[in-house]
Amino acid sequence: MSAPGIAVIGGVDTHTDIHQAAVIDSVGRHLDTQSFETTSAGYGQLLAWLRAQGEVIAVGMEGTGAYGAELARFLTASGITVVEVDRPDRRARRAHGKSDPIDAYAAATAVLSGRASGTPKSRDGIVEAIRALRVVRKSAVKARTQTINQIRSLMVTAPSALRDKLRGLPTSVL
Structure with a gap:
């Protein structure tokens, strides 16, 4: 299925709904670019498209820990x-x-030049x-803090009798 004797390298710019893929040969010539949906079918189409270009050496991706994780x-x-x-740094983006x-x-x-050599995190196992759990805990702590701040804010504008009743209460009771 792949083009005989051609070694290729893929590149992917990842996004929420569509990934943009490009392929170059082993000397850096641009061969083709195409976009693919971020679905199981889209991933299969992207891989088939890459392999149709030649023998895939590697694929460079931005965002392997976010939009490109799957x-x-x-x-x-x-x-x-x-x-x-x-x-790419901002200066390079402005230039090109x-x-x-x-x-x-x-x-x-x-990837071809060797500037990129990072190994993506597997995003599984105990570390993941x-x-x-840390993401969920951080969110819960933030929500609790916001709730406490809202209660204290409402106390400031409450009628004096209510404010006097609530004034010395610990946060857990409020």
């Missing part, structure tokens, strides 16, 4: 090497413009479970 898992499970790519195809090609080029 695609990174899918590609890794399919035997593709995924490389975490940092976003901002577009999803440009960012996808930049991700592939960063602890991270999920």
Whole structure:
């Protein structure tokens, strides 16, 4: 299914609903770019499209821990090497413009040049479970603090008789 004798590197600019993919050859020539939905079917289409371009050496991706997390898992499970790519710095973006195809090609080029060599986090196991618990706890603490602040704020404008009854009460009783 792949183009005979051609080694290619993919690049992906990840987003919520659509990922923009690009593919370059082993000397950096831009071969093609295409967008794919962020669904299981879209991930399969992206992989088939990459393999149709040639032998896939690696895929560089921005956001393997966020918008691209599931695609990174899918590609890794399919035997593709995924490389975490940092976003281009602002100066480089101003010089070359901002577009999803440009960012996808930049991700592939960063892998080819060796500028990108990060290994994406697997986002599973005990570390991921602890991270999920910490996110939930942080949210609960924030909500509790906001509630306490709202109660205290309402006390300031409450009638004097009510305010006097509530004034010395500990937060748990309020």
